[in-house]
Amino acid sequence: MNSNIDSQPIGDYDDDEISLVELATTLGEEKKLIFGLPFAVGIVAIVASLFLTPIFTAKTTLLPPQSGGGGGAAAALASLGGLAGLAGISAGGTTADTVIAMLQSRSAKDQIIDQFNLVEYYEAELRTDVYGTLNEVVRVGSDKKSNLITIEVDDKDPELAAKMANAYYAVLKDLMTRVAVTEAQQRRQFFENQFAKAKEELSNAEVKLKETQERTGLVELQSQAEATIEAVARLRAEIAQREVQLSAMRTFATPENSDYRRVVAELNGLRVELKKLDKGGTGGELGLVSAGNLPEQGLEYVRALREVKYQEAVFEIMAKQFELAKIDEAKDGGNVQQLDMAAVPERKSKPKRALIVVLSVLAAGFLAVLIALLKGAMRKAGSDEESATRLQALKKAWRLRGE
Numbered sequence: 001m002n003s004n005i006d007s008q009p010i011g012d013y014d015d016d017e018i019s020l021v022e023l024a025t026t027l028g029e030e031k032k033l034i035f036g037l038p039f040a041v042g043i044v045a046i047v048a049s050l051f052l053t054p055i056f057t058a059k060t061t062l063l064p065p066q067s068g069g070g071g072g073a074a075a076a077l078a079s080l081g082g083l084a085g086l087a088g089i090s091a092g093g094t095t096a097d098t099v100i101a102m103l104q105s106r107s108a109k110d111q112i113i114d115q116f117n118l119v120e121y122y123e124a125e126l127r128t129d130v131y132g133t134l135n136e137v138v139r140v141g142s143d144k145k146s147n148l149i150t151i152e153v154d155d156k157d158p159e160l161a162a163k164m165a166n167a168y169y170a171v172l173k174d175l176m177t178r179v180a181v182t183e184a185q186q187r188r189q190f191f192e193n194q195f196a197k198a199k200e201e202l203s204n205a206e207v208k209l210k211e212t213q214e215r216t217g218l219v220e221l222q223s224q225a226e227a228t229i230e231a232v233a234r235l236r237a238e239i240a241q242r243e244v245q246l247s248a249m250r251t252f253a254t255p256e257n258s259d260y261r262r263v264v265a266e267l268n269g270l271r272v273e274l275k276k277l278d279k280g281g282t283g284g285e286l287g288l289v290s291a292g293n294l295p296e297q298g299l300e301y302v303r304a305l306r307e308v309k310y311q312e313a314v315f316e317i318m319a320k321q322f323e324l325a326k327i328d329e330a331k332d333g334g335n336v337q338q339l340d341m342a343a344v345p346e347r348k349s350k351p352k353r354a355l356i357v358v359l360s361v362l363a364a365g366f367l368a369v370l371i372a373l374l375k376g377a378m379r380k381a382g383s384d385e386e387s388a389t390r391l392q393a394l395k396k397a398w399r400l401r402g403e
Contacts, residue, residue: 026376041364057349058161060342165342188325202311237313242267
């Protein structure tokens with residue numbers, strides 16, 4: 001073990017010691033540069049930072065729509081009809097990512113630009129340039145745990161920064177009202193069309209019944225026949241109800257869905273009952289006669305009256321569904337809440353003068369040490385033939401062609 005230590009050349013220790021001494025000597029010879037340059041740069045950084053425009057940051061916090069928000073309205077209105085549960089089905093609220101995308105959309109930026117006349121304020125030549133500026137001064141993000149959305153706006157005017165941050169909330173509500181992003185809005189459009197169709201068909205059926213009454217002179221039938229008509233109309237209305245349910249459910253459910261299969265089974269059962277009643281069934285406990293046993297003289301009137309009863313039932317169902325869908329749409333659409341309004345910032349957020357000065361001084365110190373080492377190497381190269389040869393080789397290696 002001692003032999004290994006003794007076998008190591010003593011010159012290696014001397015070379016290391018000499019190199020460290022030479023390095024310290026070189027830095028000492030350039031101490032004015034090493035301390036002077038960072039000091040001078042620090043003074044310049046302090047003066048320059050004082051002339052930088054202060055930037056203020058205003059922040060507002062939003063709470064996006066929560067999932068499952070559509071079911072509450074439908075549950076409160078369950079007394080309106082048996083389809084209230086269907087009308088209350090919700091596929092979930094708008095996600096935070098969707099809200100952020102809407103806030104960063106061109107439509108949102110256009111409203112902000114027009115509201116605050118930002119083309120003139122930022123002295124931009126093109127509207128596209130303002131889009132880029134907004135991308136820099138407006139930051140939109142979300143907290144994955146709390147699902148809260150934050151909007152931060154930077155500007156030299158603290159009042160304008162606060163107004164712009166709060167304006168984004170109003171812009172978001174407007175966009176969510178205009179753009180159909182919830183299932184409730186889709187249901188409202190669907191039932192609105194069905195309601196208009198039922199209204200028109202009921203009107204046509206009433207006109208046809210009036211014409212039949214004028215032609216046949218019949219204005220009423222026996223109570224048993226009336227009961228038969230009402231039973232048939234009710235069954236047909238229930239069948240139409242289930243068919244509308246299936247049409248609505250196909251937009252968000254598969255045939256394997258338990259609710260979908262239940263509605264299909266109910267529809268098939270109602271069709272069987274209607275077929276029995278039309279072809280001569282007794283109607284069970286109701287004591288009804290079949291539609292085929294009605295007097296031949298009033299058959300035309302019966303059919304017209306039955307059509308009116310059917311269209312009235314369908315119209316009532318569609319009206320209830322339409323009202324439920326409108327209430328759910330009003331609850332879901334634009335259901336974003338502003339948790340914290342943006343207040344006028346009292347302290348600037350940028351520039352951070354202390355950080356600028358410290359980084360400038362550190363960079364200048366590193367540069368001064370590098371320059372000192374290079375100057376020392378140049379002096380050594382001038383006194384040492386071997387170092388001079390290496391320096392010439394270095395210059396030759398970095399020489400551009402043609403020089």
